[in-house]
Amino acid sequence: MSREDPDVIDSVEKAFRLLQSFSAERSAMTVSEAAAATGLTRATARRILLTLERLGFAETDGRSFRLTAGVLRLGYGYLAALPFWEHAQPHMRALSDELRESSSMATLDGGEIVYVARVPASRSMTITLNVGSRLPAYPTSMGRVLLAALPEPELRSYLDSTTLERLTPNTITDPDELRAELRRVAEQGFAVVDGEREEGIRSAAAPVRGSTGRVLAALNVSANAGRVSLEELRGRFVPRLLETAEAITKDIAGLH
Amino acid sequence: MSREDPDVIDSVEKAFRLLQSFSAERSAMTVSEAAAATGLTRATARRILLTLERLGFAETDGRSFRLTAGVLRLGYGYLAALPFWEHAQPHMRALSDELRESSSMATLDGGEIVYVARVPASRSMTITLNVGSRLPAYPTSMGRVLLAALPEPELRSYLDSTTLERLTPNTITDPDELRAELRRVAEQGFAVVDGEREEGIRSAAAPVRGSTGRVLAALNVSANAGRVSLEELRGRFVPRLLETAEAITKDIAGLH
CATH class of the missing domain: 3.30.450.40 (GAF domain)
Structure with missing residues (x-):
């Protein structure tokens, strides 16, 4: 994917990258850990994590974030089809x-x-x-x-x-x-x-x-x-x- | 979710909304159909669909878009955890x-x-x-x-x-x-x-x-x-x- 492609919305790519950085080994991450795992800045990682939380895809205890069952909705459209x-x-x-x-x-x-x-x-x-x-x-x-x-x-x-x-x-x-x-x-x-x-x-x-x-x-x-x-x-x-x-x-x- | 919240990245919310609008009944959508299903403008729906395609979450025959098995990655981090x-x-x-x-x-x-x-x-x-x-x-x-x-x-x-x-x-x-x-x-x-x-x-x-x-x-x-x-x-x-x-x-x- 070309970084210069005007059709690619940068923040969307970053949000999906962060979402996919959660795993069995990294089931909960702080802002710093998410930034380190994805190569994003702390400010961007924080903005995205808060966005995921507002959308119901992540939850936080104030420090760490983890995914919720809400993310299963994202794959369900594909499976159902x-x-x-x-x-x-x-x-x-x-x-x-x-x-x-x-x-x-x-x-x-x-x-x-x-x-x-x-x-x-x-x-x-x-x-x-x-x-x-x-x-x-x-x-x-x-x-x-x-x-x-x-x-x-x-x-x-x-x-x-x-x-x-x-x-x-x-x-x-x-x-x-x-x-x-x-x-x-x-x-x-x-x-x-x-x-x-x-x-x-x-x-x-x-x-x-x-x-x-x-x-x-x-x-x-x-x-x-x-x-x-x-x-x-x-x-x-x-x-x-x-x-x-x-x-x-x-x-x-x-x-x- | 407040529309004014500066922490919510608008384009990310729209991308997730569009992704979730695919279903068994709407397994393939043109740009116009996606715009109608989500309330987004055609220009925004098009940009997001192209972004999803570049990221491997959607594919297109040039007219309609459908999700790929790539979207299952998004839920897998949660299940694996x-x-x-x-x-x-x-x-x-x-x-x-x-x-x-x-x-x-x-x-x-x-x-x-x-x-x-x-x-x-x-x-x-x-x-x-x-x-x-x-x-x-x-x-x-x-x-x-x-x-x-x-x-x-x-x-x-x-x-x-x-x-x-x-x-x-x-x-x-x-x-x-x-x-x-x-x-x-x-x-x-x-x-x-x-x-x-x-x-x-x-x-x-x-x-x-x-x-x-x-x-x-x-x-x-x-x-x-x-x-x-x-x-x-x-x-x-x-x-x-x-x-x-x-x-x-x-x-x-x-x-x-």
Whole structure:
């Protein structure tokens, strides 16, 4: 984004930057801490924090500021507008119940996948990925499904601008090899990833399509490699995943 | 919010207003439609939409604008900072599996409850309430639990500023009667609501507490009145709900 662009309202950019600087590790910040976290001046950070407070997005004890549940309103307009939002979860839950593993749905935003729905496995005691959380696209099964559906110019731009980091010994880091894998994903209609983002985690993903055939989102099932072999993932999980993605696609088509 | 307040940055308020004007019904808007929906001038609406686009929160085909998954980032800082966020869902899922009904968690924001987690019942084919969605507090079981935990001045201010609408023939609309019910909720440690927001829906809710005993959120189970009698809700659902709320409270305490 060009700093000189007259269409960009400077204070709006700063307000969003400050809002996004809150996190699990920085759940409450003083004016000074917010200024340090964002690179804004103290005066600007203070003005923005007070603005966020007046708008109901932050609260303060007079010293520290923290976000309120009001910020969830900001994402809700997007989620509510997703055609699959209301219809995917019962199917995902049935899939997760049957396979006893977690199932997620994600869309692509820039070079990252963004979780828009998630059904954790019953047994799961640690949930670290939830709606709104993000991962790089290239080493994940949902990312592969979404990248495989990109028009060529967008895929080229993604590959040109993305460093394929070796996150595990399995990660595909050669752009040509990734391209070949994405072609395979497009042809077979699903992706299988074996510990490329995190060792010991396997997952399979399939596309959910709109009525025109356009890929709207990716649906996945992921499992611990100690519990589920690659053969079981391909032989038992993938067929059920494809059926579920198809059922969601049909439900969505019925809406229009 | 005073229009004259020098601490409120006008353009920030307008940007958030425009962002929140997107919805399921208005998932894509032209500059003119956005101006009409928000009361902003076309020039201002255009500048803000272009700003949102540059920041990755909106995309355009040259005519209409729609939100991107980028907006989910804005709410994620809040959710990630909730101490119960990662720990509640496995417990909620076990509860929902056992009772075969949906379970939700909500916090209070202004006079509304805001869903922060939700596990739909397997059988559910219509999910209309999801993370980030909002309901008035007074006619809901989670709202009653959260209102019952408010300090007296805040409760008084809530009752003074809220019109208790008769949403169904069952809704408590008398402030004194609501106060008495909230005292009962505080004493017994749970709330039961029978079709006060929507006829045919019954629910029970209990508080989830932080390590200091402060109520952080409300946990509920809701069911169709045709499937679950009030006796079953009280006799079978409430004890499991209380156990689950207690288990989540313990898990959170273990973190600190």
